Amino acid sequence: MQRVFSGIQPTGIPHLGNYLGAIRNWATLQADHDCLFCLVDMHSLTMPWSPQTLREQTLGSAACLLAAGIDPTRLYNQSAVSAHARLGWIFNCVSRLGWLNRMTQFKDKAGKNRENHSAGLYVYPNLMAADILAFHATRVPVGDDQLQHLELANDIAQKFNHDMGVEFFPKIEPLVPPAAARVMSLRDGTKKMSKSDPSAQSRIVLTDTADEIAGKIRRAKTDSEPLPSEMAGLAERPEARNLVTIYAAVSERTPADILSEFGGQGFGPFKNALAELLVQKLAPIATETSRLLQDETHLLSVLRTGAERARSVADPIVNEAESLVGFLR
Structure with missing residues (x-):
């Protein structure tokens, strides 16, 4: 049985994108994999944080994951397992600056103020590699925006093995969900749904009530044209494409199936049906x-x-x- 590791930052209540892109898949993987699922609270310190908020959000995230079907014996918070930090430091000394300089997520998060960000944000990918390899996990469910970090983890593992003259750390295989890996904002279909978006209307979170879910879908940004009957008609319509993608993912159908049912109609009936479906699944x-x-x-x-x-x-x-690198034990 292959071992799976995956983590989620407890920086806010998980949203629909987290659920469709990761959490629902985690629940499925439990059936035939040895799984470990982690609330990566150490990673949360790489950006400004409040101690009380971090504590509350860690508990809130844990409750959401359990409610979504995660086996309680497979869930823990990162800071409670010292192996993450211990191996993370070793990997800080194995990883190369040139490798980290190529990481696009640091550039995206740091923006023009990179000199003011913490060193933790810069070496975040090394700790992510340690998160996985501390368990000799061979499979990691990730979104396509994390593939670069997974490639770095494999580079670190390979360099460690080469430098120590051993075959110790295994190669990691990414598991990218086939659908809805990138759910977009309900207010801007060109931006990924995010916990950090200042508008609560941009996302559906797993603690939203039925009325809140329905209201957010009703107010979701769309355009004035009816839904097309074919996928090609969504090419230049990001908000429409996002809602169709969400409907398809939640109902476990294809976007083409959804358009065959709603094509030619306005957004009113479609949004009503989508809201009803989301309430049924998420409430x-x-x-x-x-x-x-x-x-x-x-x-x-x-x-x-x-x-x-x-x-x-x-x-x-x-x-x-630690013994392989020469630490006394």
Whole structure:
């Protein structure tokens, strides 16, 4: 059975894009993979944060993931497992500056003020590599925007193996969901749906009520033309394409199927049908999340149990990596 690792930043309640692009897939992978799912709270420190908010959002994210079907024994928070930081430092010393300079996500996040950002943001990809390789995970479900980081993780593993003269770290295979890997903003179909967007109307989060979901879909940006009957008609219509993509992903159908049903119609009936579908799929998650958040003691217990399991896997691997580089044990 292949081992899968994946993580999500607890920087806000997971949204529809997180659910369709990752979380729903995680729940499916549990059936035939040895899975570890991580709330990467250490990565959250790479951007400005509030300690109280980070704590609340970590618990909130845990509740959402459990409500969405993640096995509680497979879920933990990154900072509770020291293997991440220990191997991350080794990888800081294996990775090359030239490799990190090519990482486009750092350039995107830092923008013109790169000198004012933390060193943590710069070496973020090294810690991501450690997250995966601390477990000798061989499969990682990622969006296409993370593929570059996964390539770097393989480069680091290969260099470590070469430098130490061993075949210790395995090659990592990306698992890219075939559909809805990139759900776009409900206010701007050219931008990815994001937790950090200042407009709450731009995203549907997993704690939204049925009324909130319906309202956001009703107000989602569209154009004045009816829906086309063929995919080619969506080429220059990003907002329409986004809503059709969401409908197809949630219903587990193809965009062509959706257009065959709604093509030629205005957005009114289509949005009503989409809102009804989203409420049907997401409202139970919101209800269960709310219930779980009423018992913080239980959530903390779940994360501690998950961390114990994660440590039992990662500690022997990282202990051996430390011995290979020459650390006394």
